[in-house]
Amino acid sequence: MNISFNNPWILLLIPLSLFIIFYFGRGLNRILKNKSKLILLLRSIIVILLILALSGLSLKTSIDRVATIFAVDLSESTRNDVDEIRTFIESSLEYMDDRDEVGIVTFGENGEVEIPLSKELNRVDFQTNPGEGFTNIQKGLSISQALLPENANKRVILMTDGEENLGNSMEEGSILQHKNIDFKIYAINKTESAEVQIQDIEVPKILHENQSFDVLVKIYSNIKTNAKVTLYSDRTIVGESEVIVEEGMNRFIFKDQANKSGFKSYRAVITPERDSFTENNDYSTYTEIKGKPSILLVDGESNGAREIEKLFNSSGLNISHIKDRELPRTLSELTKYSAIVMSDVSLENVNNGFINSIKGYVRDYGGGLVVTGGENSFALGGYYKTPLEEVLPVDMEMKINGEVPSLGLMLVIDKSGSMGGSESLSKIELAKEAAIKAVDSLKVKDQIGVVAFDGAAQWVVDVTGIQDKDAIKNSIGTIRAGGGTSIIPALDEAYLALKDVETKLKHIILLTDGHAESAGYDQLLENIREDGITISTVAVGDGADQYLLENIAEIGKGRYYFVNDYTSIPQIFTKETFLASKSYINNRTFTPTARYIHEMINPLLNGIPNLDGYISTSRKDRAETILTSDKDEPILAAWQYGLGRSVAWTSDTNGKWTSQYLTTDEGIEFMKNMLEWTLPRTSSDNLIVESNKIGSIQEVIVTNTNEFDEDFITKATIISPDNTKKEVELLPDKPGEYKMQFPLDEKGVYIVKVNQYKDGDIVNTANHGISVNYSKEYDFSSSVNRLNSLANRGNGTFISNPEDVFNDNFDDIYGFKNLSRILMIIALLLFIIDIAIRRLNLNLSIVNKISNKFSIILKRLKRNNKQPRKSVDREESINKLSSKVKEKASMKMRSNDSLEKKSYSGDQSKDDSKDFSTHNHRANKNIKEKNSTDKVNEVSKKNSRTQEQKNNKDSNLNTSRLLKAKDKKKK
Secondary structure, X not given: OOEEOOOHXXXXXXXXXXXHHHHXXXXXXXXXXXXXXXXXXXXXXXXXXXXXXXXXXXXXXXXXXXXXXXXXXOOHHXXXXXXXXXXXXXXXXXXXOOOEEEEEEEEOOOEEEEEEEEOXXXXXXXXXXXXXXXXXXXXXXXXHHHHOOOOOEEEEEEEEOOEOOOOOHHHHHHHHHHOOOEEEEEEOOOOOOOOEXXXXXXXXXXXXXXXXXXXXXXXXXXXXXXXXXXXXXXXEEEEEEEEEEOOEEEEEEEEEEOOOOEEEEEEEEEEEOOOOOOOOOEEEEEEEEEOOOEEEEEEOOOOOHHHHHHXXXXXXXXXXXXXXXXXXXXHHHHOOOOEEEEEOOOHHHOOHHHHHHHHXXXXXXXXXXXXXOOOOOHHHHOOOOOHXXXXXXXXXXXXXXXXXXXXXXXXXXXXXXXXXXXXXXXXXXXXXXXXXXXXXHOXXXXXXXXXXXXXXXXXXXXXXXXXXXXXXXXXXXXXXXXXXXXXXXXHHHHXXXXXOOOOOEEEEEEEEOXXXXXXXXXHHHHHHHHXXXXXXXXXXXXXXXXXXXXXXXXXXXXOXXXXXXXXXXXXXXXXXXXXXXXXXXXXXXXXXXXXXXXXHHHHHOOOOOOEOOEEOOEEOOOOEEXXXXXXXXXXXXXXXXXXXXXXXXXXXXXXXXXXXXXOOHHHHXXXXXXXXXXXXXXXXXXXXEEEEEEOOEEEEEEEEXXXXXXXXXXXXXXXXXXXXXEEEEEEEEEOOEEEEEEEOOOOEEEEEEEEEEEOOEEEEEEEEXXXXXXXXXXXXXXXXXXXXXXXXXXXXXXXXOHHHOOOOOOOOOEEEEEOHHHHHHHHHHHHHHHHHHHHOOOOOXXXXXXXXXXXXXXXXXXXHHHOOOOOOOHHHHHHHHHHHHHHHHHHHHHHHHHXXXXXXXXXXXXXXXHHHHHHHHHHHHHHHHHHHHXXXXXXXXXXXXXXXXXXXXXXXXXXXXXHHHHHHHHO
């Protein structure tokens, strides 16, 4: 059948629609008269066209179109073959013809359309990025098939090395064969080279404290070679061995012991003598050690943590006691500890890695933090506007109504050439950052001035108030390094300006990294001391004159700092600014006041011991200020910060201010309570966390095994190897089960902290680790080439030459072209004509004449079809008819002549006008009869000619037949 209908039942509307049109169209005769028939005809045609369009009328046509899709592998394993692929495609395009259309799909982990189907394609430049970490042939074939149109011969050219490690291309191969798609494979040949890789690290996922265990490192190699294997636990080397790697799978065992509870990461690195890729030469994994909580005690300069350690040892906790300079640098190292206690720690001695990790440790991982006071802590320890201040439940800046002494601060900064250097963050830039932090630390009544010096002194900021901090910071930002070093002129300028400043306290901070005048300071320093001005000095690096600077600070009754880690300069300036005000250290005896009844102070409810001092801070709105001083400043404050808890104790722990707390049972129990309150909740036994890797996407499944009917709000905090965090809410998948997915952007160990909430409270919690290692593209131990199997499944053929691409033996196929659009357009045009006929005064005479002639032709055809055919000769019949017509015409002429004579003789009395009229009438009648006769004669002649032509044609046909017969006899 050459036509088809998508909805043939709609055709039943045609008779019904025509009946309605003609039934209700009868009234048109009264309105439009002779136009009514034409309008009814147009409307009938319009309705029929619309119904045919709705029914999906399609016309069967043969298909000569050929659509070809190149499915190109752009994974990591073929990155060196891109030029070969591009050259092959461009060369094959020379063999296209007019019926061909070409498109390109790229695939790796995902699939993307590089170029949609087009008849014109000359150059190929791969712009898409489908993900290099995996080879997903199934995805590439799936998208290629989706791009192939139905009304075309279909072809897919697969270009890959066949090392599929994601998806199942066999499924797509069956579909290719079922759809009769011409499937061709261009196999990218891979030359096998020397390769050594770490395939896996096997370590027990759950360990108990003090348990000894084996760490198994699996190494795959396709050659025999020497290598060195190193195993790290966090940043510590657990073991290192020189080994001989045999061809095939190798296993090497290392010993370790679980010393502390928490997550512990391992990383193995191999360095072979012969190898091709280094991307697969390291591997990471993790384990979880369960046992007693591990506490990290961090000791500052006052050694206050020693007393705490004595108290905590009796509680059965695992205590690690370190100095502030030894603090861990990464979040993964911090997560081994349940809580961290910082005793009088100054951030100038702490690495930036810890400062940047502490926020995530408490907020995202749920670790506990206790910070205790001393003359090197809180504002004096450089906590102001740092991540540590964000975590603590107190602000460093005092916000009290009492009188605070005003401060005049002069910054004398070395800007000599040695302060510049080639580092990305030079000493002068850090000095400027430090000066800006000092500006932010000043209060409303304070004043500041900045003098920069090289061989001479230069005023950067004249002594001024801090009302316009932005202008002061902008001026500080203009300092540029260059020139020599001369301290005395700059120090003298600072002294002369500061001595007349009307502030209660006056302080100078001198920073330099070089040598200057070795003498000539005595009189200047004596004048400075007599005018009540203090001086602190900062020696930057080994090149500074440390003896001179230390001596200046001693005479000036200030503090001396030596820094090799230039990044601590801003903290020093902040600390000095706070110290100079002398309002933060409170050396006096008082009895703290309980403002909030909390479980931590239960041992003190019978009487709170006196304190002999503390560091001033101010409370935060959401925090619980439990104990306050006689000035209503925080002594003990606590709060929940994210998933963790933090406590601020603004007095010390070394006994200088807290002798009555460290020598009584109540005080000791109170100290223990501070720590225990911050310890995180242990993992819930009924919460199971599982993970499943799908390409570069990680799926996390959380199952509550006890409470299937409860609807919990389940959230996960994901901490990546670079310490960035992301919070994701898990969605219910089935009763008791929650799921979520997140991308894996980097290698290393991800930590997942899961919490379930009910009515805003945490009711269940669990921790989980995820190891992310090198791409599967570099896993040569498990790679499988499936091209031969795929070719068999998809009835495909292998090609190697560009001219083979467009060679085909397609069977004739047919398709149906949908005519609905064309029918709708015609119906619309006819509708416009219908409106024009009804609304416009159109002359329809031509239409009427055509209609009448068409009617006459139809009537004659009907009459001829009803009459039987006669066997007489056509020409003879016409001649007889012609003679009869002539005979009748002559008889009429004779009759008219006789009548004319009788009339003339019998009625001679009629007037001449009547005779003339009668004569004229008869003459016209005779003319008409004569014309009729002439027409008959003309028709007769025409028919004679037609008959003669027919006879000639028959004669020629007979002659041709005779000639053909003679030729046959001759042959």
